[in-house]
């Protein structure tokens with residue numbers, strides 16, 4: 001459910017009180033399961049609510065979830081234009097094949113034809129962003145969720161030179177709503193000339209409306225003379241890689 005206006009939020013007041021107050025564990029809203037008494041506490045972009053905020057929400061729900069003084073309303077949140085590339089104008093942008101997903105189509109997993117990346121020389125990648133484009137009107141397909149706008153649920157993919165050379169580079173998985181990935185500046189990942197985008201795991205999910213759409217992969221390249229000083233991660237999940245160590249046989253980390 002969207003929670004951007006009072007009218008949308010009001011019917012959920014009791015549920016919101018319950019969900020914001022059950023942390024830290026699965027199901028808490030906003031989702032954030034980090035325990036507050038153990039280990040690392042300072043995270044970038046931590047969306048969790050303070051004790052005070054949680055108490056205020058509960059008190060508001062218990063008092064009948066009033067609108068309050070309209071003059072105190074904050075300005076409506078403005079969302080970024082989803083056509084805009086967060087990583088700056090990428091080069092190259094690889095357009096994947098156009099696919100039609102029928103309104104009542106069951107979910108589909110499979111391969112799509114492998115488009116060429118089109119580079120004329122090997123280059124290192126600084127950042128990567130994937131966007132879904134389709135013919136859904138800006139009002140959406142009728143479903144008020146992110147899934148009401150996009151039909152590509154996810155894609156697990158690599159770049160591959162083909163021809164039996166066995167040079168296959170995995171890249172971070174595409175998921176609907178996923179942000180761009182910026183690689184560690186010391187560890188750019190190599191995008192080879194003559195490679196294609198290959199995937200055997202595209203998951204299509206109908207949004208309830210006949211929809212024609214495609215994905216575009218935007219690569220932001222390092223300058224031609226760039227050389228990595230660290231070995232790039234081959235992780236599909238995390239562009240930035242992981243630098244948290246958990247020591248064995250030691251409690252309360």
Ligand code: HEM
Pocket residue numbers: 003012015016019020026027029030031
């Ligand atoms: C303060 C902010 C948020 C509030 C008040 C809130 C509120 C809620 C409530 C009341 C439900 C239960 C709906 C039901 O009973 O059917 C819910 C479910 C859910 N919310 Fe949130 N939400 C918040 C932020 C977020 C964010 C940031 C995400 C995603 C990143 C998210 C993802 C989900 C998901 C996936 C569910 C369904 C799964 C489940 O039931 O555990 N929510 N939320």
